[in-house]
């Protein structure tokens with residue numbers, strides 16, 4: 001997926017993305033930062049529509065739905081109201097407060113923290129949330145352990161592509177979570193959003209590790225009895241962000257030397273794949289998947 005930006009509107013090259021304007025805006029924006037949010041809402045809520053009402057008093061530049069579709073609500077050269085009371089120390093020790101005046105905001109539709117009830121996971125509104133879409137984790141700023149709705153693969157791919165376009169077009173110094181600029185007051189995007197992997201992917205320093213999502217997919221397939229059961233430590237290593245080739249190679253008890261030789265590639269090339277420095281070619285990944293007796297999907301970074 002690839003986006004481009006023309007006249008401060010996100011587009012796909014052929015056309016601009018869906019635009020639902022918000023009246024909740026300020027003056028001119030010269031963006032230095034990109035802030036990632038979740039909406040704390042369910043699939044029925046239409047956040048972009050909500051932002052179009054002046055009574056909402058909030059807005060963001062982009063809203064990304066669970067199906068990966070994106071709506072722009074505010075042009076990127078206009079201040080949107082997504083950050084609220086916030087502060088950040090930028091490069092060279094420059095202090096910023098009220099980050100709306102220096103940041104583009106992306107809202108990703110997601111429930112955020114979830115509570116546990118007798119019947120399973122529930123949102124703050126009491127809505128039931130499918131357990132296969134939930135991880136249990138502690139927020140880095142000490143919100144007690146709870147459930148967090150995972151972001152969909154489609155959302156992750158859309159936000160990466162949008163962030164890449166934004167970073168190409170504007171002098172973006174850094175990408176932060178709302179929780180980074182308003183610690184204690186805000187907890188979005190929270191532990192289900194792998195910010196380090198996301199930033200690496202936006203920079204193009206390596207393939208985005210969708211490992212957590214893949215691990216959850218594997219968990220769901222195990223639950224439905226579709227395939228052999230991977231041990232919990234395999235799933236945990238994937239959730240922790242280790243490259244699937246390394247995780248599955250170790251699980252199969254193969255050394256890097258043996259796998260490289262069997263796949264007909266050099267060991268340094270295999271290391272680069274396992275470090276995320278290189279994507280293996282399709283033919284190499286097919287051979288590796290066959291040797292490790294996993295599917296190609298299980299190995300995709």
Ligand SMILES: [Zn+2]
Pocket residue numbers: 036037038082178186188
């Ligand atoms: Zn937020």
